[in-house]
Amino acid sequence: MRAVRYHGPGQPFRLDEVPTPEPRAGEVRVRIVAAGVCHTELHFESGLLNLGVAPLTMGHEIAGVIDQVGEGVSSGRVGDRVLVYYYLGCGECEWCRRGEENLCDQLRAEYGFFNDGGYAEHIVVPARNAVALPDALSLEEAAPIGCGVTTAIHACNLADVREGETVVVYGVGAVGYGLIQVARLRGARVLAVGRTQRKLDLARELGAEHTINARETGDIAGAVREWTGGRGADAVMELVATAETMEQATRMLAKRGRLVFIGYSEDAYTVHPIQLVITEARVMGAVGNTLAELEEAVALVAAGRVRTLVDRVLPLERFDEGLDALRAGEVVGRVVLNP
Ligand SMILES: [Zn+2]
Ligand SMILES: [Zn+2]
Structure with a gap:
């Protein structure tokens, strides 16, 4: 599959061909339809944010449709429209026990930061990280909920x-x-x-x-x-x-x-x-968000009480156009990539 990847501080992102991931037990695979472009990606590219993991698929605002499930996950979830919660905590540390996974001492994954994210055709995440979206929300307007x-x-x-x-x-x-x-x-x-x-x-x-x-x-x-x-x-x-x-x-x-x-x-x-x-x-x-906050955000947007703003939707291969516009301060709301 195609994926836009970070290759180290100060280096431009590249559109690479990478293996399509397969879900393992407890996981689902999401066919990504919308991935928001956040300022964080500019910080990766410039080298200001250097987490030491490369190559890495960018993107932490990820919305799509479940197209495969691993062992132990109900096949009824295939076809679900979902938003990905981008933290996967250890579940055991003091922060996780309080539901504050964003501060986990032993993060198992953080998609788009330490693990491959949403600038790609697919992503595999644990089933609990794929939060179902109400029908009222399009995937393009749902993606910017994930961080914005x-x-x-x-x-x-x-x-x-x-x-x-x-x-x-x-x-x-x-x-x-x-x-x-x-x-x-x-x-x-x-x-x-x-x-x-x-x-x-x-x-x-x-x-x-x-x-x-x-x-x-x-x-x-x-x-x-x-x-x-x-x-x-x-x-x-x-x-x-x-x-x-x-x-x-x-x-x-x-x-x-x-x-x-x-x-x-x-x-x-x-x-x-x-x-x-x-x-x-x-x-x-303030860094990131908890799963409960993501669920609250989805409910607020679905109820029309908070709006997300999509500046434009670009195909994955035109990611540079989105990043350039963001860097130039021309983006009103979010640029969304559609892989
Ligand atoms: Zn962000
Ligand atoms: Zn933890």
Whole structure:
């Protein structure tokens, strides 16, 4: 089968011919119909994210149809439309016992990170990692749930976003759009920061009450303070994380505000502790999502309460076009590959 693979830091991805995987006991094989293109893939390609596994098939937003099952899995699952949960924890460590597989001490698999992912015609995963999708959802709109919406739910859970709070979503990519909608559902007021008017207009459509165009506004923290009557933001979701945005994000925090790092760049975070001490602010990271959060995300999108945005669907061999568009900041929502 064809697969788009990572071959080491700084090297371009290549479309390779690889053996089609066969499901073993307890596993299913998914014929992939839609694979979302995430910023993570750009970090692999640039070498910023180097997990030491190569070659590796990229892609962790994976939707498709089960076309084969291994021993012990009901043949009734063949034909199921599914979204892949991309973590496979050990099931035994303290994190797995709490259902927080994303922090597992002994991960058995992480598809698209340590194990072959979704930029391919097929993937084999344990049956429990193939989460059934309601008929209402197309596979193209389902794929971006896998990271875009689930990561948003996870970050809102970690930051404990509550009704009446102000949340700044710093960056309006797919996860940013997920965050705007999830924070709104929790009753928060949302302000979105971006650099492209078209993306900010869409942020408003999805529920952001206010937007700031970073190309036009220099003192973004000042603008956030002004909009909140001097109070600042209760939670700031950092999806860009350059030296410039991190400085602004820290400065816009309210007392007991939470700064959540979801995105990252080459830049380091520097802050004088006094800034955090006198406001009792908290800084945290958020990675991935739990299976329960993925199930919640699927239910929210199926119910029409959260939307995923598909910028375009490309055949697998045109993956470069999708990556180039994402790198250039031209993608509104997600590019989806159809292998
Ligand atoms: Zn992702
Ligand atoms: Zn574990």
